[in-house]
Amino acid sequence: MAGRGLDPDTHAPRHVPPEEVARRRKINPLSVGMDRLALIFNEADDDTDLAMGVFDTDGVLLWRAGEARWLAVADQLQLVEGAVWDEASVNTTAISLVIADSRPIRVVGADHYNSALHGLYCAAAPIHDPRTGVLLGVVGLAGPADHVQPASTALATTMAALAEHEVVAAHHRSLAELRKSAGAQLAATRGPALLVDRDGWIADSRGCTPPDAVAAPDVGAHQFVPGIGTCVATAVGSGWLLRRVGPSNPIVAELDLRGEPSLTVAGDGDEWRTVLTRRHAQILLLLAEAKESGLTSARLSRLIFGDTGHVVTVRAEMSRLRRVVGALLASRPYRLAPGVTLQIAPGSVTTAPDVNALGVAPAPPHTPGDARHRRLA
DSSP: OGGGTOOTTOOOOOBOOHHHHHHHHHHOGGGGGHHHHHHHHHHHGGGSOOEEEEEOTTOBEEEEEEOHHHHHHHHHTTOSTTBBOSTTTSOSOHHHHHHHHOSOEEEEGGGSSSGGGTTEEEEEEEEEOTTTOOEEEEEEEEEEGGGOOTTHHHHHHHHHHHHHHHHHHHHHHHHHHHHHHHHHHHHTOOSSEEEEETTOBEEEEESSOOOSBOOOOOTTOEEEETTTEEEEEEEETTEEEEEEOOOSSOEEEEEEOSSSOEEEEEESEEEEEEEOOHHHHHHHHHHHHHGGGOBOHHHHHHHHHSSSTTHHHHHHHHHHHHHHHGGGEETTTBEEOTTEEEEEOTTOOOBTBBOGGGTEEEOOTTSOOOTTOEEEO
16 A cells, blocks of 8 residues: 555545435345345344444445444544445455455454554455355444454354345345236247346246246347247336247257267357257257158157157157257157257267267167167167
8 A cells, every 4th residue: 555655644535426326226236135234233233332334346335324323433434325445445444355355354453554444443244146146245344443343254244144135035026026917928928938037037937947047138139048949028017028939040059979968059149058868869860860851759759769659758858858958849740940950069979860979779679670760778
């Protein structure tokens, strides 16, 4: 700090205007839990001399709590809503160190660079979004340096955990409200569909196994959702209904048989990859060879098992496969969907549907002698 020409006897944190504080409070996910956080802190505050503040990732103090006499001390130190307590404005505090290092820490007395803070100790802990791991803010506790509370860092960490819990609880409530308000539109949708909130988190689904979240939709824009295909977004209630539509660009799926089978898909949206079972990889190869004519469940049973007595098993396998690859497949008969091309990754060992890399073995002697009939090892 001294090398940067900063004066340890000057304590002058920057401030943002009240309207900017209000804006930051509104957009910060922590706003949903601040009333409860302040209530719990204030109920326990008669045991100790502490003030609490919650800061955003820029070090702006957005909320504070504590007894009136300690809030008066905080006022004198400009520890007020709108004050900026990052490293550039107030040097070497627990708040600025947590912003930089994202772990709980305590700074006591002369460990602060500014002499105005030598009479204090402060403990702080990061508050992360449990859904994404992103830093949302910092909770800080401050008290007199000559009465350091041994468990202050643990208390800050506990308050941070409570704030994270409130974020998740509020998220679950909002998804439940979206399901209640827009569930009828989802139920009336033909084919696979998703009900998502404004940020892309899944509230409900129909006809598919959904991911946890998708990219935040834009009205009318197409986006590719793994397991469903190309979707279009329609605003419903406080979220979006994503319905499957035909692909606007060709979809290229690459099957990699080097080791554990996997499928990589590129097309309308970000590339995505999924691991397949050996049986599912074999089915994809058979469907690719069949081209537009496709294969019935009976024909698939004969090609895979050597007879037509495993139709129920084939249908169950196709149901599981469609939950993984979604709109890449069409049915009646089973085939690759229009606009989908299946390629084999370079270096994969296969003789189309006789897939050496999948461990296929000749059919048992009692099955028909067609050389294409194979059973997975």
